[in-house]
Amino acid sequence: xxxxxxxxxxxxxxxxxxxxxxxxxxxxxxxxxxxxxxxxxxxxxxxxxxxxxxxxxxxxxxxxxxxxxxxxxxxxxxxxxxxxxxxxxxxxxxxxxxxxxxxxxxxxxxxxxxxxxxxxxxxxxxxxxxxxxxxxxxxxxxxxxxxxxxxxxxxxxxxxxxxxxxxxxxxxxxxxxxxxxxxxxxxxxxxxxxxxxxxxxxxxxxxxxxxxxxxxxxxxxxxxxxxxxxxxxxxxxxxxxxxxxxxxxxxxxxxxxxxxxxxxxxxxxxxxxxxxxxxxxxxxxxxxxxxxxxxxx
Numbered sequence: 001x002x003x004x005x006x007x008x009x010x011x012x013x014x015x016x017x018x019x020x021x022x023x024x025x026x027x028x029x030x031x032x033x034x035x036x037x038x039x040x041x042x043x044x045x046x047x048x049x050x051x052x053x054x055x056x057x058x059x060x061x062x063x064x065x066x067x068x069x070x071x072x073x074x075x076x077x078x079x080x081x082x083x084x085x086x087x088x089x090x091x092x093x094x095x096x097x098x099x100x101x102x103x104x105x106x107x108x109x110x111x112x113x114x115x116x117x118x119x120x121x122x123x124x125x126x127x128x129x130x131x132x133x134x135x136x137x138x139x140x141x142x143x144x145x146x147x148x149x150x151x152x153x154x155x156x157x158x159x160x161x162x163x164x165x166x167x168x169x170x171x172x173x174x175x176x177x178x179x180x181x182x183x184x185x186x187x188x189x190x191x192x193x194x195x196x197x198x199x200x201x202x203x204x205x206x207x208x209x210x211x212x213x214x215x216x217x218x219x220x221x222x223x224x225x226x227x228x229x230x231x232x233x234x235x236x237x238x239x240x241x242x243x244x245x246x247x248x249x250x251x252x253x254x255x256x257x258x259x260x261x262x263x264x265x266x267x268x269x270x271x272x273x274x275x276x277x278x279x280x281x282x283x284x285x286x287x288x289x290x291x292x293x294x295x296x297x
Contacts, residue, residue: 004057005021005028006031006055006057007028007031007032007042007058008071009072010061010072010073013277014062015030015034015035017274018033021278029055030042030045031045032048032061032077032080048080049085052090052094053090059281060096062099064100064101065098066102069105071098095117098118099120100121101116124280126162129265129277130164131165131276132269132272133166134166134169135269136264136269137239138169139268140259141212141237148174150175151174155212155214157213157215157245159186159190163214167193171194175212178197179195180198180200181200182200204229207227208230210230210234211233211234211235212236214237215246217240218244221246222251222258223250236251236258248260
């Protein structure tokens with residue numbers, strides 16, 4: 001029998017993921033993400049409960065769930081609140097993929113036998129997702145500047161999964177790339193990759209002569225004193241999770257361009273980002289799920 005997959009909430013990324021599952025021959029139910037011709041082989045249902053009931057795999061939005069227990073979805077999508085009643089309709093042993101769960105969902109999933117997989121915590125997904133994130137960040141920087149990335153001075157703050165992909169992409173476009181990081185191993189890796197390493201305590205010094213700053217650190221690192229030392233023409237693209245790592249109020253007061261850019265993959269390359277999500281889900285589900293209880297034992 002084909003794998004039974006429900007896709008709930010989300011945006012065009014989740015639609016692309018559902019289309020991938022259809023291509024793989026899965027039985028796919030959809031509630032929430034945009035419907036298009038690529039989903040002709042899926043079944044559009046009328047509620048979250050109907051979608052999840054009996055599904056071996058449930059795929060929620062990469063943007064996750066908020067503190068009111070509403071799954072992320074396009075504006076105007078009704079009925080995206082997870083409740084105890086909805087969770088009770090999950091198949092025991094089902095895998096529930098979601099970008100990041102909240103405390104309420106983590107607390108209630110385990111007693112029901114629902115196995116949560118927070119994809120943003122997985123290296124495989126996060127590395128793949130860093131590709132459209134980096135491209136989107138560079139696109140926004142180019143749109144907001146009157147100079148090229150080529151021969152510009154770019155500062156990447158943080159050298160994790162996204163920072164590494166971003167630095168490589170910028171260097172490929174001919175930028176002079178500086179990487180600011182806290183850990184000695186990250187500074188060494190940046191140097192070995194051909195970038196100028198910058199100790200974190202010297203971040204303000206490094207920001208003085210840069211044309212573009214790309215922040216990946218989810219702590220307040222681009223403070224008002226630091227921003228005051230930057231060029232007036234600097235463009236700051238903050239791709240850290242909300243609220244970002246930039247004092248945006250200070251940036252505005254100082255006349256600096258600073259952009260908080262959440263959810264870039266879903267905006268600039270939803271089809272690619274959705275297929276990356278689906279590939280990870282499929283690999284985990286096939287390797288870790290089958291055979292699965294059908295609830296009829």
